[in-house]
Amino acid sequence: MPEWIEIKDVSKKIDGFQLGPVSLSIEPGTITALVGNNGSGKSTMLKMIMNLANPDSGEIRVLGKPVDGKDESWKRHVTFQPQNAVGWNAYTGEDLKRLIAPLYPKWDEAVFERMISLFDIPLNKRFGKLSPGVQQKLSLSLALPRSTDILILDEPTASLDIPSKNLFMDCLVEWMEQEDRAVILTTHETEDIRKLADYLFLMQGGKPLGHFEKDILAAGYRRFWLHEMPAGPLPGELSRTENQLVSDNPDATERYLSEHGSPVIDTKALELEEIISLLLK
Numbered sequence: 697m698p699e700w701i702e703i704k705d706v707s708k709k710i711d712g713f714q715l716g717p718v719s720l721s722i723e724p725g726t727i728t729a730l731v732g733n734n735g736s737g738k739s740t741m742l743k744m745i746m747n748l749a750n751p752d753s754g755e756i757r758v759l760g761k762p763v764d765g766k767d768e769s770w771k772r773h774v775t776f777q778p779q780n781a782v783g784w785n786a787y788t789g790e791d792l793k794r795l796i797a798p799l800y801p802k803w804d805e806a807v808f809e810r811m812i813s814l815f816d817i818p819l820n821k822r823f824g825k826l827s828p829g830v831q832q833k834l835s836l837s838l839a840l841p842r843s844t845d846i847l848i849l850d851e852p853t854a855s856l857d858i859p860s861k862n863l864f865m866d867c868l869v870e871w872m873e874q875e876d877r878a879v880i881l882t883t884h885e886t887e888d889i890r891k892l893a894d895y896l897f898l899m900q901g902g903k904p905l906g907h908f909e910k911d912i913l914a915a916g917y918r919r920f921w922l923h924e925m926p927a928g929p930l931p932g933e934l935s936r937t938e939n940q941l942v943s944d945n946p947d948a949t950e951r952y953l954s955e956h957g958s959p960v961i962d963t964k965a966l967e968l969e970e971i972i973s974l975l976l977k
């Protein structure tokens with residue numbers, strides 16, 4: 697399948713911070729979560745995709761078009777929701793919808809109305825007077841109905857209460873099912889990643905740590921409970937306590953234990969949160 701977003705060897709220096717080189721491809725039909733420590737460069741990556749920040753080197757293409765080229769037609773196919781909406785404070789939700797909807801030929805009024813009702817958003821209040829959580833709900837309700845091929849969301853659930861996070865995740869899953877679409881989002885919420893992401897792109901201090909298929913990553917780490925801990929290190933061993941061993945190569949660990957007659961009391965896959973913490977530590 698052709699890539700919808702192609703980031704090739706992109707680097708950028710901001711004061712003392714070095715981002716990249718980063719390469720990443722996004723295919724249609726996928727949700728990719730950019731995950732990393734604070735200040736690891738996730739938002740900057742999104743801004744570079746939108747041509748709101750310029751890389752020092754490398755190339756970014758969206759739907760085959762270089763994002764810094766003269767042809768900006770790709771922008772019509774992309775919705776970008778930054779962490780904070782700029783210039784919206786004086787407008788009510790109703791105003792914003794009137795301004796935004798006509799710009800998008802595939803605007804889906806039914807999705808907008810459903811989200812406004814689900815989130816119980818007052819459309820007659822100025823954006824600047826809404827709480828950060830309601831602002832975020834309104835922004836999302838103005839993003840999904842645009843029905844663009846690509847949706848780029850910077851920490852979409854950061855201010856949402858727990859029921860609203862779940863409602864939003866349901867809306868996004870439904871949105872994905874309607875057509876071939878692609879989502880790239882940044883998040884610190886493991887629940888978002890667990891429920892939404894097909895792929896994780898991990899970043900630390902500006903450097904990419906890897907692009908993982910979530911299910912493969914989740915299956916790649918196990919904890920073993922043992923009667924007796926063999927002398928180590930064992931194949932795949934990442935850490936051990938008196939009777940527990942964590943492995944990033946469970947098959948090799950299990951084989952070794954079986955071949956060396958070490959009975960396993962129990963074994964369990966690590967939670968995604970623990971895996972991400974191990975990778976980002």
Ligand SMILES: Nc1ncnc2c1ncn2[C@@H]1O[C@H](COP(=O)(O)OP(=O)(O)OP(=O)(O)O)[C@@H](O)[C@H]1O
Binds near residue numbers: 711713734736739741
């Ligand atoms: N406008 C700016 N002015 C100066 N430095 C900036 C600016 N934007 C980003 N940076 C630098 O780039 C680095 C990466 O910032 P970025 O916001 O991309 O990280 P992030 O991974 O999105 O962080 P967080 O998880 O905290 O949102 C920061 O550490 C900061 O040094």
